[in-house]
Amino acid sequence: xxxxxxxxxxxxxxxxxxxxxxxxxxxxxxxxxxxxxxxxxxxxxxxxxxxxxxxxxxxxxxxxxxxxxxxxxxxxxxxxxxxxxxxxxxxxxxxxxxxxxxxxxxxxxxxxx
Amino acid sequence: xxxxxxxxxxxxxxxxxxxxxxxxxxxxxxxxxxxxxxxxxxxxxxxxxxxxxxxxxxxxxxxxxxxxxxxxxxxxxxxxxxxxxxxxxxxxxxxxxxxxxxxxxxxxxxxxx
Numbered sequence: 452x453x454x455x456x457x458x459x460x461x462x463x464x465x466x467x468x469x470x471x472x473x474x475x476x477x478x479x480x481x482x483x484x485x486x487x488x489x490x491x492x493x494x495x496x497x498x499x500x501x502x503x504x505x506x507x508x509x510x511x512x513x514x515x516x517x518x519x520x521x522x523x524x525x526x527x528x529x530x531x532x533x534x535x536x537x538x539x540x541x542x543x544x545x546x547x548x549x550x551x552x553x554x555x556x557x558x559x560x561x562x563x564x
Numbered sequence: 565x566x567x568x569x570x571x572x573x574x575x576x577x578x579x580x581x582x583x584x585x586x587x588x589x590x591x592x593x594x595x596x597x598x599x600x601x602x603x604x605x606x607x608x609x610x611x612x613x614x615x616x617x618x619x620x621x622x623x624x625x626x627x628x629x630x631x632x633x634x635x636x637x638x639x640x641x642x643x644x645x646x647x648x649x650x651x652x653x654x655x656x657x658x659x660x661x662x663x664x665x666x667x668x669x670x671x672x673x674x675x676x677x
Contacts, residue, residue, distance in 0.1 A: 496665050539607070552597075
């Protein structure tokens with residue numbers, strides 16, 4: 452099983468601050484996804500990155516895939532209370548079975564008004 | 565579109581009782597998955613089905629069985645529930661090729677007393 456390490460595990464900041472969440476592995480992934488999960492709901496896909504060095508933006512969220520396709524980061528600018536949730540990264544490799552879809556344990560993010 | 569539908573949303577069982585969690589997807593995905601989510605443990609794969617007619621064990625299969633009834637439906641059965649199976653269960657589906665973007669159901673919160 453390939454491991455994805457997320458950091459930090461917990462983060463509580465004030466509204467308006469910036470933050471970065473990291474997702475690291477020793478394995479190379481063909482693609483990596485970020486999900487957001489709210490209490491009582493299933494994870495919801497935010498973005499997929501495929502190419503090493505790729506950067507994608509979703510409003511105030513910026514996602515980057517590492518050049519070597521082993522790591523990724525999620526940066527939130529001017530965080531808002533609505534950003535509160537559990538953020539999960541997941542990596543997959545082409546041709547793999549379900550073992551090819553690996554989830555990190557998540558970052559619990561709380562944005563305080 | 566309904567996406568991935570799971571039932572029931574909540575369930576309380578007594579130790580030794582059995583139950584089946586139902587999951588259906590309408591996205592024409594080939595692959596379907598059952599995960600459990602526990603505090604501090606992240607999403608752990610119980611079983612998966614890469615395609616209709618096939619099922620394979622994931623990381624934590626003991627105490628569970630699955631049935632891929634057809635392309636749309638993938639059920640999870642607990643034959644004799646134990647308190648250690650108290651958890652939140654998620655069904656997910658993906659295409660079997662490409663980035664494996666997962667779509668999740670809303671989850672089943674199961675308590676075994």
